[in-house]
Amino acid sequence: MTPSAAQPGVRDMAMLLSAQAVSYAYTPGVAALAGADIQIAPGCMTGIVGPNGSGKSTLLRLLCGLLAPDSGTITLDGKALARIAPRSRAQILGYLPQAVQPAFSLTAFETVCLGRYPYTGALGSLRETDLDIARRCMADTQTSDLRDRDFSTLSGGERQRVLIAGSLAQEPNLLLLDEPTAALDLHHAREVFALMRRLADEGLGIAVVTHDLNLAAQYCDALTLIGGDHRVHAAGSPAEVMTESTLGAAYASTIRVGKHPFAGTPFAAADGASR
């Protein structure tokens, strides 16, 4: 059970994160993202895909308020994201950055407990309910066995599951994940996608940045494709987005699209000389 399922009614199903025509440049004049639109809704899993350096991670950082857009608007539940107090925002919106590198090694359980921060008082002490929620989130992500393991000794797949448990402990309505499967083998990558799918089915809104088009096609409800020109090329169902012409334009190369051998979803591969 997710934390929300245990507390029916706590999660507001209408909670919608919406970006309209947002642009951002790290260096003035060099756009990292130009005029992007996207909507993240509870119960829906959205994949953000596109070539390296297209602005996927930038979009995610804008969506969670780590960056403020140069132009365009981002609203959460109808209110401007920038006007929501950071702690209140954190109770609605979870964010899992790419390649988390802790400076000090905590246990898996302590790692998950960090997710309770937006709910703690000035002294940061955890109440029994906070610990219960952390335990439940570990059970929910099948990480209870790792409880006392040092985070730095966990395998890549275990780390991601523990990190997701930590994000769930934040009890968000929406969760934004930046390449959670980047360092994982195909089996563990699929496991993480299946976990995100289940959480979405239980009511969590998910946006995931990924390079794995095929897993995204298999598990996401919708895809947003950002091209090498930092613009959104297509948004819609995987079948709508994953066509040879759309992908080819976004990646500026030849992409072939077929059918996944058993899932039946679109299956994309870069074309070129092979051995």
Place this chain on the structure above:
Amino acid sequence: MSRARVTLFTTALLVAGVLVVLASITLGTERVSLYTAWDEWQRGADWADAPALSVLLKLRLPRTLASLLAGAGLAVAGCAFQALLRNPLATPYTLGVSSAAALGAWSAFIVADFGWLVWAEHLPMGQIFAFVFAGADVLLVWMLAARSARSSPTLLLLAGVTLGMLANSGIMFSRYIASPTRLVVMDRWLMGGVDIIGYGPVLALFFGVVPCMAVLILLAGRFDQLGFSRDLAESRGINVARLQWFTFLVGSLLTAVVVAQVGPIGFIGLVVPHAVRAFTGPGHRRLMPISMLAGGIFLCACDVAARLLLPGETPIGIVTTLIGAPFFLYLLLRRKFTDWEY
């Protein structure tokens, strides 16, 4: 780490603390019997008639309090700098903060010697200069860290060590231009020592160190988040830039206050948090209060050791460096070091 283990460690620490404080107020070149002192207190004798009591109250007690406060402060500052720079090797000493503060404190004397800033003679210029110099040092190290997103711990430490060397050359220059009488005082002070007389320095330490420590310990939960991941911390509602500025200011102030009173005592901020972490784990909400306790007791114990084991009144800075330098090398050579990055 289990709660029982932490409780056991804290209890052991407190017991050791009581013993160390008792040793510190009674042992030394001249042994002081607590009974005699109590007797003299009861009699209400004049200072002249009460040798034991006056050594106890005028020399030993202030010295003990100074070492407790200075050690506690340096240990907490060490924890804070390590969290701030996300680097377990960062300490007031290895970042060059202590040397910079020493240069600052010493510059204040030189300025006074030359008859400059006479209007400011009633201000604690030593502390003010120490704070300004220490702050400038941390600011430079931190700007280097922020400038290159991928700056390694090696870069940070080299920057700190280099700035420390720069400060040391400044100190050499001020020694070169100092009057011979100044020079003797200065050399002794630069070795770091808690052999203070009277309560003036103790009060300065108390009012400088205690509020800074309290503030830093209150930030412990935020340091946990910052140490785990900067971006996650920010997304969970922490204003990371503000936290870093604030920590850097308070940490520098804390170091400057300590250095201005007892000189640049090295390695407390490194040895103590590392040793305590082995018992409490890295969670700052346990680590920082217990490091505070352990830091005070450790410095006091070093002072007792300096009085008993080495000839005369060996400066405490020599003792802490004798213990700290090998420990630092051990940490550097440990394989895990390469895993740390800013």
